[in-house]
Amino acid sequence: MEPVLSPHFSLSELTRSETATRLGIPNDPPEGLAANAVRLCELAEEARDILCRAAGREVRMVVSSGYRSPELNANPAVGGAGAKPGEKLSAHCDFRAMDFHPEGTNLATAFDVLRRSALPFDKLIFEIDSRGAAWLHLQVEREGERPARLVLRGMKGPDGSSYRRLPDA
Numbered sequence: 001m002e003p004v005l006s007p008h009f010s011l012s013e014l015t016r017s018e019t020a021t022r023l024g025i026p027n028d029p030p031e032g033l034a035a036n037a038v039r040l041c042e043l044a045e046e047a048r049d050i051l052c053r054a055a056g057r058e059v060r061m062v063v064s065s066g067y068r069s070p071e072l073n074a075n076p077a078v079g080g081a082g083a084k085p086g087e088k089l090s091a092h093c094d095f096r097a098m099d100f101h102p103e104g105t106n107l108a109t110a111f112d113v114l115r116r117s118a119l120p121f122d123k124l125i126f127e128i129d130s131r132g133a134a135w136l137h138l139q140v141e142r143e144g145e146r147p148a149r150l151v152l153r154g155m156k157g158p159d160g161s162s163y164r165r166l167p168d169a
């Protein structure tokens with residue numbers, strides 16, 4: 001895979017994980033996910049343009065989690081979707097999602113700007129965990145599918161996440 005995925009996103013920032021480093025869990029994406037990584041970054045570049053235009057200044061998207069190996073995703077320190085039987089595996093394991101917070105605009109504003117825009121995302125989630133940390137989850141659709149434009153608010157607790165659907169306009 002190329003180290004630079006798009007003008008503003010690099011492979012290293014999308015695969016870096018403090019948890020993986022700390023626990024010695026490998027987090028190298030398989031070659032077969034390169035196309036998803038590129039499509040995700042194309043969507044993120046478009047999101048970034050929209051955020052910059054709305055804020056009237058440079059907005060940086062600081063990625064906290066991009067690709068997650070199934071092992072990293074299932075680790076209790078990450079608690080990604082799909083760790084429990086019957087649960088759908090997180091799109092992070094497919095290299096189709098990134099968690100980020102914007103620098104240069106506020107999180108809630110960025111969420112509203114993106115959900116009211118024409119950005120063709122599959123999912124946009126405003127996520128809050130039990131410690132009050134918040135971030136946005138941006139997801140691209142599976143290759144060949146149509147983006148669902150699903151907007152959700154998610155609460156991540158110790159026993160999993162609960163989601164509430166919001167209007168996408």
Ligand SMILES: [Zn+2]
Pocket residue numbers: 065092097098099136137138
């Ligand atoms: Zn996420």
